[in-house]
Structure formats: structure tokens, C-alpha cells
Amino acid sequence: MTIHSVLLAEPRGFCAGVDRAIEIVEKALLKFGAPIYVRHEIVHNNFVVDALKKKGAVFVEDLNDVPPGATLIFSAHGVSRTVQQEAQARGFSIFDATCPLVTKVHVEVAKLHKEGYEFIMIGHKGHPEVEGTLGQIDSGIHLVESVADVASLRPAQTERLAVVTQTTLSVDDTAEILAVVKDKFPTVRQPKQQDICYATQNRQDAVKLLSNQVDIVIVVGSPTSSNSTRLQELAHRMGADSYMVDSATELQPQWFVGKSSVGLTAGASAPEVLVQEVITQLRLMGAVSVRKMNGLLENTKYPLPKGLRSSS
Structure with a gap:
């Protein structure tokens, strides 16, 4: 060797979003006791998920697996509007651990959709964050995973077309895809701030x-x-x-x-x-x-939801 x-x-x-999501589950367990139900893995790490399971977190993919009256947490990746509405209709006590940077994308999609925009989303099919963002609106959002996918894009109109991205992509790959999108649709609206976190x-x-x-x-x-x-x-x-x-x-x-x-x-x-x-x-x-290495010091911190803050 x-x-x-x-x-x-x-x-x-x-990162700050992961710190916040894990803290939400831990605080909920302390405040309400086990079990606490979490829709999807809170973050994608086996060690973290296993540690929280031992403390009493139960990870589910289907809301049918959550008993009436339970406390439910949405994972850091975010969820679709359908999942949000179903959880509310079932009367669960809900805490949203969606990363604020993912929420920013959701808010932007909802706002521009009302203004008549269609969307091109750069992301990986089947990833829970992508499913959540696609699920913010009923139609008019087109997923592309690669430069090749851009060629087959056929939006209903191009005057109001906006790009959003999954937050955890390769910066370089995304820039490459975005360049091809801009070439095909020169008037496309880019994110105000880059969606990649x-x-x-x-x-x-x-x-x-x-x-x-x-x-x-x-x-x-x-x-x-x-x-x-x-x-x-x-x-x-x-x-x-x-x-x-x-x-x-x-x-x-x-x-x-x-x-x-x-x-x-x-x-x-x-x-x-x-x-x-x-x-x-x-x-x-x-x-x-x-x-x-010498590198950036990150000091971003996101607040916990009301109901889990120390003063609440």
C-alpha cells in the first residue's frame, strides 16, 4: 500500500437543507414521541435513515401506510400538490421538511404557471425532487434529462416558456443542456437565480x-x-x-x-x-x-417550521 x-x-x-430536515424529524420525535411518519427517506443517506428509524421514525412511500391522526413529515426533496392535498384531507399533523431552495422552485413554477407559462425541467426522471416539482402543476411541464431530449421537445407555445432545474444536478451538465435549450428556444426564460443550490x-x-x-x-x-x-x-x-x-x-x-x-x-x-x-x-x-483544502465556509441556516421551534 x-x-x-x-x-x-x-x-x-x-448542507443547511439537510441539517434542517434531520432536525425536524428529531424535534418531532422529542415533542410528539414515536412513531413519526416521514414521506420518503428524509434525505438520501442510509446511515441517517437507519439512525432515525432506531429513534422511531417510520419512512413510507404511500400515505395509505400512515395511520389516522399521525404526525407526518415531508422529506427534504419536496412533494407534489396531490400528495400535499391528500395529506391535508386525511387530517395528519404535517411538518414540511422540503429544502427551502426546492420550495423556491415550486413557488416559481406556481407563479409563472398562473401567468400562462409552460416549463422545461432539467432533471432525472423518477427522482423524488423532480416528481415533486413536476407535480406542482397539472400539465405544461416537460422533463429533459440530456441534450438529446431537447430535440424532441414540442411545447404548445414558445412565447411563455421557462426553465427550472433539479437542485442537485451537475453544474456543467446543466449548463450544457441549458445552452441547447436556449439555442432552440431563444426567448426562453431562465431562472432568476440558478436553481442548482x-x-x-x-x-x-x-x-x-x-x-x-x-x-x-x-x-x-x-x-x-x-x-x-x-x-x-x-x-x-x-x-x-x-x-x-x-x-x-x-x-x-x-x-x-x-x-x-x-x-x-x-x-x-x-x-x-x-x-x-x-x-x-x-x-x-x-x-x-x-x-x-482551503475552501468556502458555509454559514447558511434555515429556520424550523412553527410548532418545532424552541420557543414554541
Whole structure:
């Protein structure tokens, strides 16, 4: 084994939206007791979900699995209007853990829809955030996953056409698709502020810098995490060998043969405890130096819903 040094990406790991979503579940458990029902995994990380299950959170995909009178939390990814309306009609006590940056996209879609806009959404089919955004309106929203998808777009009209995106995409891939959309529909309305969230952008920027300084990049994150997967893909695109692991137990010694420097980062839904476990394992494999990159310090914090704040 030839590992000598580990370079930590800055920033990495939890973002403000994930912090808030997990805190909502934990505060609800403390205030109302178990079980607390959560519609979909609160964030896409197996360690986080398993820890909350042990405390009494029950994760469901179907509202039929939530008993009458229960407390229900919507995941950080957001939900469609249909799910919101059904949950309200069933009389659940509801707390919304949707990331505020996802909510911003929902609000924009609803507002522009009233003004007669159709939408092109850049995102991954089947991802819960995409399902939630598509479900904000009944029709007139077209999902594209790639440059190739743009060619087959046939909106009913092009005078009022707007683009929105999933918040956890690759910044570069999204820019490429958006350029093709603008070429085909020159008057398309772009988001006022880029929909890709600050944390996704910051972590991708850090991986670009990291990848040029190391022989191999390890991304801590679960396979279901879109933003973690994009980090692994980006490191690979930058020319570094790259792997994603859910935990330190998934590290494979053969990955590190002939590699002296290891870059380490974590997706926005991966807790720092998992990063530290990977560092411990890398030290056992020979790493003698662990240092942090210079990087942005994130200090964003989002308020909890009324009813879960300390003063309430």
C-alpha cells in the first residue's frame, strides 16, 4: 500500500437543507414521541435513515401506510400538490421538511404557471425532487434529462416558456443542456437565480480543485444520493480515479495500489462521522498526513417550521 496523504475537500457533507430536515424529524420525535411518519427517506443517506428509524421514525412511500391522526413529515426533496392535498384531507399533523431552495422552485413554477407559462425541467426522471416539482402543476411541464431530449421537445407555445432545474444536478451538465435549450428556444426564460443550490455548486467546485491535486478521490455518500453521485462523476471527468462509498467498510485496498495521495469529500446528505471513519481506515492503510483544502465556509441556516421551534 502506498497511501501517504489525505486531502479533505472544503466544503463537504451536510448542507443547511439537510441539517434542517434531520432536525425536524428529531424535534418531532422529542415533542410528539414515536412513531413519526416521514414521506420518503428524509434525505438520501442510509446511515441517517437507519439512525432515525432506531429513534422511531417510520419512512413510507404511500400515505395509505400512515395511520389516522399521525404526525407526518415531508422529506427534504419536496412533494407534489396531490400528495400535499391528500395529506391535508386525511387530517395528519404535517411538518414540511422540503429544502427551502426546492420550495423556491415550486413557488416559481406556481407563479409563472398562473401567468400562462409552460416549463422545461432539467432533471432525472423518477427522482423524488423532480416528481415533486413536476407535480406542482397539472400539465405544461416537460422533463429533459440530456441534450438529446431537447430535440424532441414540442411545447404548445414558445412565447411563455421557462426553465427550472433539479437542485442537485451537475453544474456543467446543466449548463450544457441549458445552452441547447436556449439555442432552440431563444426567448426562453431562465431562472432568476440558478436553481442548482449553493451547496451542490460549492461541493462540485471543491471537487474540481481537489481532483487536480490527488491520485484518487473517494466520495462518501449513498447510491440514492444525486448530489453524491454527481461528485463521483465529476472527479472521474477531471481525470482522477474516483469511487463512492456508503461507509468505510466499502473501501477496497486494490483501489489504492500505486496511489500516494487521496482526496476525500462527502455529498450534502452524508454526515461527517462517516468521513472520519473513512479517515481512520485510510490511516490504517498507511496515510500519515491528513489536511484540509482551503475552501468556502458555509454559514447558511434555515429556520424550523412553527410548532418545532424552541420557543414554541
